[in-house]
Amino acid sequence: QDYIPDENILKLLEKVISSFNTSPYPLLEKEREFLGVGLPLGNLTSQLFVNIYMNKFDQFMKHKLKMKYCIRYADDFVILSEDKKELENLIELIRNFLKNELKLELHPNKISIETFSSGVDFLGMVNFPKHKILRTKTKRRMFKKISKKREELKDKIISQESFNQSLQSYLGVLKHCEGRKIEWKIIQKNFA
Template sequence: MKKGIPIGNLTSQIFANIYMNVFDQFIKHDLKVKYYARYTDDFIIVSEDKNYLEKLLLPIQLFLKEKLKLELHPSKVSIRKYHQGIDFLGYVALPHHIALRTKTKKRMMWKLKNKMTDYKNKKINEATLLATFQSYLGILSHANAYKLSQEIQNKFWFWLNE
């Protein structure tokens, strides 16, 4: 059975903030973590000290299990060097730029193509199609993705006119 928080609607995001607030307090006040960020059920902790990060794992796992009945996803826990990038919320933050995760790029193209098909089949209106398109351009604006932005715009207009 899949566990997690469905983030498709605003109430889920609000609920996640309320539910996970006790975890935020634990991280900041009990563990005294300096660099921590969380969105719904995804979080990162940044430190120059690998041993420090490794020592945080067990108390975090225990807190999540005992207090919130949650578990860390084994394949999503990683301790990496900064130059390898911090993978968080669809972006990879590298020392000198922010890139969009490859999986995010592919999903974006696939979803935009599907929205275009829905528009052409009159399942959605023009406003919905354009809102999706603008949303993706907004996502790209937070990364160093000028070429990708141009590519998506070119494909969008090509698909619209085919």
């Protein structure tokens, strides 16, 4: 209601949210604390909800902190600046805003200040001024998932078509970065 003034849209969104089943298993005490909190993940409306909710953050970054280069996707964001001290000072301001205004917390292991020359790690890729590469952890996860799919194919848990669709999805990701060597490795392992 704080974010959407239109009653008809609110009623529609309420129907969408309430259409999600909750787990039939009893909740732990910590889980009960968050009952009714969060977004229905997996539903296309999740992207809409996160953007509506995080709009307050976007406005804070743009108008209050006057940040020119803040890039956000869902709840992941990167701030670009040539001034390291400015970035260091922003951390506490952002932490307080997220906690007090949106009831969110910065993940302590995901806060880092890097130079442009070492690349900007964002959404599974390390971005440089003129190119991007797949993050090492993302690459490892990709190969692990492909191996699992290959085993499922071998054990006839999935079809060849399903396996090929998964491979095409990973190969599609690689088109968005310098992934030719990885692409070649996947093709050799799975089609040779």
